[in-house]
Amino acid sequence: MKNNQNSKFERAKLKVANLKGFYNHLVVYIIINLTLIIFKEKIIFTLISKEAIGNPDFLHWINWNVFGTPIIWGIGLLVHAIVVFGSKPSFVKKWEHKQLEKYMRE
Incomplete structure (x- = not known):
């Protein structure tokens, strides 16, 4: 009985x-991605140099990173949730x- x-x-x-690992992952996901989205314009202003001003490819790259990060990371978070809360294969x-x-x- 003690062993059980x-x-x-x-x-x-x-x-x-x-x-605990999942909730820590979720909190970091929310903090990082909210920061990216809230400060998107500040990031663009800080990163744009005189050579990159008006370069649509550079601005597209920044948009992809700001909005792509939550999507790709969200897929990983979803897998983590399935492993923690879902049934295992x-x-x-x-x-x-x-x-x-x-x-x-x-």
């Missing part, structure tokens, strides 16, 4: 660590179970 409680405690501890569950058995035998 330790196992439940370890699983709960791992779940909390995974949740069966091959991942089997692998984890085999690894647990392996380390318990040691």
Whole structure:
């Protein structure tokens, strides 16, 4: 019975660590991307040199980075959420179970 409680405690501890990691990821995502969007004009003004003024390619590049970053990073955040909150694929569950058995035998 004591072993079962330790196992439940370890699983709960791992779940909390995974949740904490996801929420930290979410907070950093929000802070960085809000900063990029809010200060977009300031970033453009700071980065534009005399050679780049009026260059539509440069301005397009900045727009892509300001708006592309949340999209691409958001996909990664979505995958992270699926891993933390969603169900794991069966091959991942089997692998984890085999690894647990392996380390318990040691």
